[in-house]
Amino acid sequence: MDAEALLVRVRAACLALPEVVERPSHGTPCWFVRGRKTFVMFADHTHGDPHVALWAAAPPGVAAELIAAEPARFFRPPYVGHRGWVGLRLDLTGGDALDDDELRGLVTDAYRHVAPKGLSARV
Template sequence: MQYRVMTADPLPQLRKLCLALPETTERLSHGEPTWFVRDRKTFVTYAHHHHDDRLGFWCAAPPGVQEELAAEEPARFFRPPYVGHRGWLGVYLDVELEWAEIGEIVEEAYRMVAPKTLLAQLDTAPAPPHE
């Protein structure tokens, strides 16, 4: 997979996906935009603060997903520092993106940390836009 030249900042689209989920808030954490469920539990954090020439995000993931995706597609997925040992998934944003897939990854991250009441609300609401 080829790196792509960043022609548009992916942050607005990532923000849109995260904030479409019930009771999600955004604030800076460690200098980066981070999304929380009920202002307490992190489920996605933008990852550009290491300035390692790679742009991405880190998110909660079901057991085994990080290992599987990072092994199958290392150009798109990785084990992030600090939270990788807890199974979090790193997703590069400097490759060709399929926003529908990114939306699914973001929603799964949300499902990993959201309480049952919010999951029930999510399951009965119309699907968030995955552009």
């Protein structure tokens, strides 16, 4: 799947959540809760990454667990990885390809981690 088609899927998953705004940040599409707190970034060969990927906010310890369990799919993204964010390769094919349920789950978890409790409870 090409980067544009992957972006469409990520955009749909993010914009389905309450009070989400999309705007570019650091040269890449990003999604913000109430226009302020970033919870997902779309990385299309961004910042030296050779892959099309999703960078997502994650609760403490989750990124390390995902990376340890599936290092071919998950990684520590530059700039935000030290804050617990996790990267997920979107350009994989076959059995490693991301399905829409998994995409929505990861995006929703990132949103819940960043959103105020009132918004998070609406999801």
